[in-house]
Amino acid sequence: MEMSLSRLHLPNSQQCSSPLSSSLSLPPCFHVPCSQRRRPHTTWSSSIACCLPQRQESVAVIEKNETSTSVLSERKVIRFGLPSKGRMAADTLDLLKDCQLLVKQVNPRQYVAEIPQLSNLEVWFQRPKDIVRKLLSGDLDLGIVGFDTFSEYGLGNEDLIIVHDALGYGDCRLSLAIPNHGIFESINSLRELSQMPQWTASKPLRVATGFTHLGPKFMKDNGFMNVTFSTADGALEAAPAMGIADAILDLVSSGTTLKENNLREIEGGVLLESQAVLVARRKSLVEQKDVRCRTKEILERFEAHLRAVDQFTVTAHIRGSSAEEVAGRVCSQPSLSGLEGPTINPVFCKHNGKVTPDYYAIVICVPKKALYKSVQQLREIGGSGVLVSPLTYIFEEVTPRWKELLLKLGL
Incomplete structure (x- = not known):
């Protein structure tokens, strides 16, 4: 997180005359009089330097969006923003590769690449927060970021739309954490705090946090009347121990880092759950058919692969008098229903010159967690020669998320 060590004092507009006071539209419950600031060396000017970029950015985005239609019409190539560094970047490239969308980068130092399977599309490697900003400004059409980043930097702008909300990696939560000791020892909930x-x-x-948009809103919504925010470079977990903050609001995965720094989460302190999401610019989808076509293909590939993760095809032979009789036995077992029911076909054998269907082959789709139980149930009803194969894709006739997206767009 790129943060400066500065206090986010949220001022009383009457006591701190500043041209920003009206544009920031800060809730009164967060205003702290200038005369009551706790750290004399921290001036209001440094607080402005920390707060200003996000709010200026939202104004700039609105102004730029008014003229972005002409810019969009001039730029014919579709731009797809991907995270440039870290675990999120590696997992994103792995997902695309699993969906037969290999990102081809001539030079690893270059910020632009291509996906040969998707014509007229450029890949741009950017910091996640810049992906959101450039979607808002019209410089990108699609992007993959964490839901936390989307929520913090998207500022609720309606021109951003989530195409897929669960890409299956980057799982974490934005949570408030307090020290285990001192005045917090008996505090177990956000309400008590x-x-x-x-x-x-x-x-x-x-509160030390990098989420200077979501943080104040969350605290206000939960009844906090007196609170200030600060940001710091590096790990926020050190802030309480250093005396810089009383609590932190940060992303948590396993919680191990919190425990190692004598911090803990509290009941009601989770602001949001996050994972990687596919995001698009609404104007690009509405105004450009090519953007819709590429988005649909990417979405269908993602959906087909993600639906097949941890799914197996199970095939077995069962003796029976008819397909209906075998189907009755299979459907009586709770773990053998498959996606829409079992597929049953006759297996023809030749006896004394006569071909008859002595066996029936059943094919079902089984989740990994129920695999062994399903095989057991198959064998109990007479199944033999059981074959198990992992699935790579499960394509639907129409991807449900695509139908939902078209409804949101009014198309």
């Missing part, structure tokens, strides 16, 4: 008498206008709860 908000009701602590220690937090006053002159001594507010100090």
Whole structure:
């Protein structure tokens, strides 16, 4: 996270005269008078430097969106933003590869690449927050980011639309954490934290976070009347121990790092659950048919692969008098229903010059967690020669998420 060590004092507009006070539209419950700031060396000017970029950006985005239609019409190539570094970047490339969409990058130092299977499309490697910003400005048409990044930097803009909300990696949660000791030792919930008498206008709860849009809104919605926010470079987990903050609001995966730094999550302190999502610019989808076509293909590939993850095809032979009789036995077992029911076909054998269907072959789709149980049930009803194969794709006639997307777009 790119953050400067500065306090996000949310000022009282009457006591801190600043041209930003009206444009920031900060809730009154977060205003702290200038005379009551706790750190004399921290000036209001440094607080503005920390707050200003996000709010200026939202204004700039609106202004740019008004003229983006002409820019979009001039740019014919579709732009797809992918994370440039870290685990999210590696997992994104792995997903695309699993969907037969190999990103071809001539030079690893270059920020632009291509996917040969998708014509008229450029891949641009960017920081996740820049992917969201450039979607808003019209410089990108599609992108993959974490839902937390989408929520923080998208600022609720209606021109951003989630195409796929569960790509299956990057799982984490944005959560509030407090120290295990001291005045927090008996605090177990967000409600209890908000009701602590220690937090006053002159001594507010100090929260270190990089989520300066979501954080204040979350605390306000949960009844906090006296709170300030700060940001810091590096790991936020060190902030309480250093005396920089009382609590942190940060992304948590396993929670191990919190425990190792004597911090813990509390009941009601999870702001949102996050994983990788596929995002698009609404105007690009509505105004450009090529963008819709590429988006549909990417979405269908993602859906087909993700639906097949941890699924197996199970084939077995069962003796029976008819396909209907065998189907009755198979459907009586709870783990043998498959996606839409079993497929049953006769297996013809030749006896004394006569061809008869002595066996019936059944084919079902089984999730990995139920695989062994399903095989057992097959054998109990007379199944033999059981074959198991992993699945790579499961394509639907029409991808449900594509139908939902078209409805959202009014198309």
